[in-house]
Amino acid sequence: MKFLSRAALVSAATISLGISSLASAVEEITIATVNNGHMIEMQKLSSHFEKANPDIKLKWVTLEEGVLRQNVTQDIANKSGLYDVMTIGMYETPIWGKRGWLKEINTDASYDVDDILPAVRKGLSVDGKLYAAPFYGESSMIMYRKDLVEKAGMTIEDRPTWGHIRDVAAALHKPKDGVYGICLRGKSGWGDNMAFISTMANSFGARWFDEKWKPQLTTPAWTHAVSFYVDLLKNYGPPGSSSNSFNEILALFNEGKCGIWIDATIAASFVSDPKQSKVADKVAFAQSPVAVTDKGANWLWAWSLAIPAATKHADAAQKFVTWATSKEYIQLVADTQGWGSVPTGTRTSTYENPEFLKAAVFASAELKAINSANPEDNTLEPSPYIGVQFAAIPEFQAIGMATGQMLTGALTGSVSVEKALQSANVSADRQMRQSGYY
Amino acid sequence: MNLKQKNKVRTWIVGVSAWGIALLLFFPILWMFLTSFKTELQAISTPPTLVFEPTLENFSLVQERSDYLKHAINSIVTSFGATILALLIAIPGAYAMAFYPGKRTKDLLLWMLSTKMLPAVGVLVPIYILYRDYGLLDTRLGLIIIFTMMNLPIVVWMLFSYFKDIPREILEACRMDGASPMGEVVKIVMPLAWGGIASTGLLSIVLCWNEAFWSLNLTAADAGTLTAMIASYSSPEGLFWAKLSAASTLACAPIVAFGWLCQKQLVQGLTFGAVK
Amino acid sequence: MQRAVTRTLLAPSVISLLLWMIVPLAMTIYFSTIRYNLLYPGEHNFTGLLNYEFFVTDPGFWPAVNNTLILLGSVLAITVVLGVALSALIDQPFFGRGAVRVLLISPFFVMPTVSALIWKNMMMNPVYGVFAWISQTLGMEPMDWLADVPLFSIIIMVSWQWLPFAILVFVTALQSQDTEQKEAARMDGAASWHIFRYLTIPHLARPVAVVIMIETIFLLVVFAEIYVSTGGGPGYDSTNLAYLIYSQALLQFDVGIASAGGLFAVVLANIVAFFLIRAIGKNLTV
Secondary structure, three states: OHHHHHHHHHHHHHHHHHHHHHOOOOEEEEEEEEOOHHHHHHHHHHHHHHHHOOOEEEEEEEEOHHHHHHHHHHHHHOOOOOOOEEEEOOOHHHHHHHHOOEOOOOOOHHHOHHHEOHHHHHHOEEOOEEOOEEEEEEEEEEEEEHHHHHHOOOOOOOOOEHHHHHHHHHHHOEHHHOEEEEEOOOOOOOOOHHHHHHHHHHHOOOOOEOOOOOEOOOOHHHHHHHHHHHHHHHHHOOOOHHHOOHHHHHHHHHOOOEEEEEEEOOHHHHHOOOOOOOOHHHEEEEEOOEOOOOOOOOOEEEEEEEOEOOOOOHHHHHHHHHHHOOHHHHHHHHHHHOHHHOOOOOEHHHHHOHHHHHHOOOHHHHHHHHHHOOOOOOOOOOOOOOOOOOOOOOOHHHHHHHHHHHHHHHHHOOOOHHHHHHHHHHHHHHHHHHOOOO | OOHHHHHHHHHHHHHHHHHHHHHHHHHHHHHHHHHOOOOHHHHHOOOOOOOOOOOOHHHHHHHHHOOHHHHHHHHHHHHHHHHHHHHHHHHHHHHHHHHOOOOOHHHHHHHHHHHHHOOHHHHHHHHHHHHHHOOOOOOHHHHHHHHHHHHHHHHHHHHHHHHHOOOHHHHHHHHHOOOOHHHHHHHHHHHHOHHHHHHHHHHHHHHHHOOOHHHHHOOOOOOOOHHHHHOOOOOOOOOOHHHHHHHHHHHHHHHHHHHHHOHHHHHHHHOOOOOO | OHHHHHHHHHHHHHHHHHHHHHHHHHHHHHHOOEOOEOOOOOOOOEOOOHHHHHHHOOOOHHHHHHHHHHHHHHHHHHHHHHHHHHHHHHOOOOOOHHHHHHHHHHHHHOOHHHHHHHHHHHHOOOOOOHHHHHHHHOOOOOOOHHHHOHHHHHHHHHHHHHHHHHHHHHHHHHHOOOHHHHHHHHHOOOOHHHHHHHHHHHHOHHHHHHHHHHHHHHHOOOOHHHHHHOOOOOOOOOOOHHHHHHHHHHHOOEHHHHHHHHHHHHHHHHHHHHHHHHHHHHHOOO
16 A cells, blocks of 8 residues: 555656656646645645646645635635635535636546545535535534543433433533533634534524525524524533634533534544543544434535636646545555544545544544535425535625624523524525525 | 831832733733643643643744744835835925925824724725736735835824924024925934934834734735734634744744834834923 | 925825825725625626615624724723823832833734734633633632623723833823922922822823824724634624624625725714814824
8 A cells, every 4th residue: 555655656756757847947836725734734745746746836825714715715706816726615616616716626537536425526516517626524423521421321322312412411511520511613603603503403404595595594493493502502511602613612622621512523533632632532423413304414514625717827736636635645644644644524435444444433423424414405394505504605604604693692692592593584684685586 | 117118118019019010911921922832732721731841842833834934024024114115205294294384284194194094904805906906916015015005194193293393493594504405304304303213113113013904815825924824823623722822922022022122212202202 | 485395295195195095995985886796706786875775784783883982982091091000100110110111011012813812712711711710719600701791801902902002102201201390299298199180190191192092093993803802793792893894895705885884984983083183182283
């Protein structure tokens, strides 16, 4: 295995050396990426790519998610061409792809595009054309403290009911000892609290829009789900939930302060890493809870590499994107960092690798979660949009943000749940009307 | 208790309370500095880790991941460049307003200050589009222009106040000798107002250095300043408090040290000649 | 002849500021009357005043206006009062005065984004923040600053940054105070408080006006602290106008509404400036 990948690298190097002697000028490509662990690793390993492609020089812009999203959207919408490769998610890809803002990802046989997990590939394609190559993918699942749950004489199975989760959280909640029953996202943002609350609402039978694109936030399913969420966090959550998102909770969980946490599967590799986590050997995983349906109960997201249409270095960008999302890259990470640190959630072959399965305790739970998410069939009642924890329409960003803001208000108790959902619905309705949906 | 003893007690009370308050206000900075030498787990532990073995790991991580030197140079070039440019533009104008005031000088000054009150984000898109069309996106020159315009109103206003404090008699005497207006500026005004010009420049440098909105939105790989570097350490996936503290310490250290060194000059400028 | 020279000297600053103001402003006015969302290319229809209507009827609009003014007023009050008090304190002789001054002015040099990150994560976090630890040690329930008192938290952060500025200005002003006059008053048996009230305070009138003027310019457009710490929430509890416009322009990418908001902010800024200058103008030798 190791030998093979080396051989592949060497042969790639010789081929590209041949090309570079023809084109003497060094091409510089600028890559915009988020500052997540896997991308930082990619930046470190990119010297391998530069060595194999001496005619290409990589320049990196690493930013936090929010700032990155602003920058790349400005860039692509204004066609300013600052970036040649950009890191985007499952929300942007179909919208931008349809607009013609992205170049199609062309791959050769060795890339093995069919190896990409079907749910992920579908989420990144428009009309069967792939517009972004997945770098790592994630779903959401339950992470919990095995030791505490056992001590309480309870268990958490795959797909438990929300009622059961509440009971376990109640049993684990001991703020005097510095342990809170359950930690969930509360910080407002369509990718923060709304990502989680959407999946929860889905499982309570809710949907964002009906078939005529009318916002549905005032339906009983939404009210029920959000009330349940607010009560759960108020009674058994840590203080400060309204400013908690992934990182804040990760810190709490690693400090041993959370009994249960439901969030991105990518967290599994952090909470089970003894270098970061005080409870690394005490964590267990289960599939997301459900209320009335398991449709859309866990989300689906993939950070992916895309090439804006305005780039002047399309070929070099293409080369880099295929390198960074290839099987060989995963092998390279495994060789340098170990199988526990490879980017996951993208390729079937990763989950078939025995070394990976041995190194990653969370592997099977993660794969199960990703495979069970279906962006095209996500709600109990039919819905017109694609996406589990979002609706892949340009308006959703604004709607999700406003709703997230209102629900944070409901969580801190400054408005009632009904009132919050009502005003969220009003502003969603306004947005949809402004865009001419009805 | 005699007067001397009373004074001594008083000095002690004043000293202790002043030190107490100063340490209290400085504490967040100290805490950031300390955290930058901790491991990630120590950084978030409760109760806070007070005794620990300092590690330089965070600093080397920052250096390895982002080119600190490149960002620092960009920060230096843009803040000094913009400050010099702003001074060059502002000095003649402030001089004219201070020594040859007209009926509308006051309105003019207030109008200049009011241009500062427009939220930057309100004009981001127009500026972005103009910059794209003129090839100024992600260039140091682009940032220098923005920073210059951003600080120009304040620079003009401060210089104006400073120039106003120069005794008229000296100028009169100089004019008798037949010096040209430009010569007047160079020979008389500049030397007399040197402290004011220096301190105005210092304040402008501090403001440019800490500017985050434009430098984040108008740069990519080439012209990013230290504030843009910080944006790659705030809220990534995983624990980051120690790394963030290290990056922040590195980003703030030059300007804080600069501020400490130039404290006296800064003070003079900030009082706008209220003090003679 | 004299006028021509004056004009030539004024020209660079006036022309450049005029350009800086007019060009983006004209574009902003134009954008504010069309339907312009970055995410919908090609559909730039004229919509009249619809963007203004949307901005003003946004549920966050009135809270934002309120919060902007509350933030401005509170930070001004805190920095001026504490600034005067602290500079009067360190104006007296004691050991290590220079070092104390250096410590006191340091927060002014820290980047706003960094200071907000420190306050949010290391000070105010209700679980592992320093404040939480202190209240736990004192046997109290830790407070969730950013959720329970979001605007107050922002006020603390911003005041922390601007208090050093006020101290810097006041300290120098105090050093120039007439010591002979003070001594004379003391000889006549005047209490310290009276000296402070009748000699020091009037002496500080102009520096106070200067501090208020400069701070107002920056406080009206406070942004980084809110962006980093509370994100304008919960609800709209800590959204100010600058943040509201930001959320329209960069979170929702609606350039039309954001432009309308930007123009509204200019109007508000000028109203504030007008009253402020009336109130403190006498002290500014303009």
